[in-house]
Amino acid sequence: MLSLKTDFTLNIRSSYQSTMAIWVRNSMYRLIQTIWFLGMICVLLPACVLFPTCTYAHDKNTVIATMNVGITPDGLAITPDNHYAYVVNNNNYGIAGQDSVTVLNLKNNTVKTTIFDSSFNEPFRVAITPDGKKAYIANSNGTTLSIIDTKLNKVIGVISGFDGPSGIVITPNGKFAYVNNYGGSEGVGSGNGNTVSVVNLQTQNIIGTIVVGQAPAALAMSQDGKFVYSINYVDGNPGTGTMSIIKTKTNTVVDTVYGFFGPFGVVVTPNGKYAYVTNFGSNNFAPFGTTVYVVQLHHDPKIIKSIDLGIQPSGIACTPNGRFVYVTNYNTLYAGASFTNLTAGRGTVNIIDTRTHQVIPPTIAVGQSPNFITISPNGKFAYVTNFISNTVDVIQLTD
Secondary structure, eight states: OOOHHHHHHHHHHHHHHHHHHHHHHHHHHHHHHHHHHHHHHHHHSOHHHHOTTSOOTTOTTEEEEEEEOSSSEEEEEEOTTSSEEEEEEOOTTOOTTOOEEEEEETTTTEEEEEEEOTTOSSEEEEEEOTTSSEEEEEETTSSEEEEEETTTTEEEEEEEOOSSEEEEEEOTTSSEEEEEEOOOTTTTOTTOOOEEEEEETTTTEEEEEEEOSSSEEEEEEOTTSSEEEEEEOTTSOTTTEEEEEEETTTTEEEEEEEEESSEEEEEEOTTSSEEEEEEEEOTTSSSEEEEEEEEEOSSSOEEEEEEEOSSSEEEEEEOTTSSEEEEEEOOEEEEETTTEEEEEOEEEEEEEETTTTEEEEEEEEEEESEEEEEEOTTSSEEEEEETTTTEEEEEEOOO
């Protein structure tokens, strides 16, 4: 027979074991409940809410949407409220009735409407007034600007007197525009123009003409509106292109920078210190360019750096904070002899860090023949027109 002490010890041990068994069983039950509950949360909530560092479908610097637009889209401008974009469809194939402007709803990345008008003639660039009420379309194969009322989305007027207008910038106060005359079929001929027209947008007429270099291809304006920069294609050969610097107070050319190679696009940093110019190369696609030049604008303007990119850098845009420049690579060449079998490769976008003037990853794949890029006023998205693909790609940015 066991002693009282031994019997008591056994009873305590038995009770302890029983209690522990119940505690373990209840703990396991609570653990199972917790795991089930967390599992349900994972199912019901997006992963990025629970785990902020996870990979998400809308990662930055990736294409998050593609929209179908008209035939061979070119320039694109965004309303100041970031809600809508106006895309000019150049209709490079000359299909009857297909010169148009597509209006995009940027809140859901869909087409809102497409505007057709008899005044359109290979529309190439578009600019929107600071108040967002009007869009001005440069008709590159004609002599006019078409004026669109952005509330009605219809053409309400035309300004005449240009010669193959291929670019337009509007002053910050919305009173004046500068339009480069590349030369057109109704004037001196394509590539033979050498002027920039000054337009009074209140009276809707040309009030001045500024002589620049041959074949002004694109314009940029400093953020304060004091200077306009015209890049001049000249003949598309290495080193022949120029940049004319226009002082808007006097509407005169105050300096010229030499040494570009078929310049196609230009952007000025918000602080006004630098311009970045794409060297597309020859319009005949040979020889082709692969660089962007950095131009020092203050105190003796000059080219200070060459940055290697892809084949035929074309469109270019800078983030509102001035930290990054985005460049499209057109990458379209003749595969056959004697300028035959024009073939578009995969279009890409490169990113330049403006602090170092160097290319940084990633390289972003877009549609075919991306010729133009712009960044939304809020700095959240970039929009790329793909000339051959007839699309616009939307890129989420790091800004």
